[in-house]
Amino acid sequence: QQQVKQSPQSLIVQKGGISIINCAYENTAFDYFPWYQQFPGKGPALLIAIRPDVSEKKEGRFTISFNKSAKQFSLHIMDSQPGDSATYFCAATELINYGQNFVFGPGTRLSVLP
Amino acid sequence: NAGVTQTPKFQVLKTGQSMTLQCAQDMNHEYMSWYRQDPGMGLRLIHYSVGAGITDQGEVPNGYNVSRSTTEDFPLRLLSAAPSQTSVYFCATARDRVYNEQFFGPGTRLTVL
8 A cells, every 4th residue: 555656667758749647546544745866976865745635736747647536647848858768666655653754656758769 | 954864875795794874954944754666566654753762663674773863964774684684765855744746765775695
C-alpha cells in the first residue's frame, strides 16, 4: 500500500514533443504529490507539486494532472527541450508520527533528442 | 548560503568498517532526513528528525544510526558496513514536518566491498 508505481522506466522524445510520465498510488492518506527532477551527479530538486483537491496544476511547460478517484497522477512536459533530459521521480507523502512519509516512484529517465 | 552540504562525496569501505556521513544545512530548517537511492528503486527513507534531539525511523533503518544535537547537523552512522549498503545517500531538509518541499544535498556515493 506504500508503493508508488511509475511508468515508463525510460522515455525518448524529440525536441519540441510532449513527454508524459505516469504514476499511481494505493494509500488514500497521501495528501501531497510532488515531482522531482534529478540531473546526473546531483540531488533531486522539486519541479512541481499538487494537492488532491486540485485536478491540474501548470507551471510554465510543466503540468501535473491528478485523478483522485483513479489514484493516478501524471507529469506532462510540453515543448520538451534537450535541457529537460534528466531522471524524473514522482512521490507521494503523508504526515506520520513526528514526520512525513515520503514515498518515491522508481524514476523515469527522459532523453530529449535535439 | 550553501544550502545542504554533504561530505564526503565518495567513499569506499570494507565490510565491517564503520563511518559517518555528514550532512549540514544553513537554512535553519527543522526537518532533516536521510535517503538512499538504488537503481530502479527511487529514494527510500532511512531516518528523519523534526528537530534537535528528536529522530525517528523511516522505511529502511536497519544498519544505520542517527542523532541530532544541533539544528544544522544530521550525521548518518554506519556501524558495521555491509555490501547491501552500497548506494547513493542523500540528505534532505524541509522548513518543518508540515511544509512539504524538501531540499536535497548533492549526495554521497558509498561502495562497500
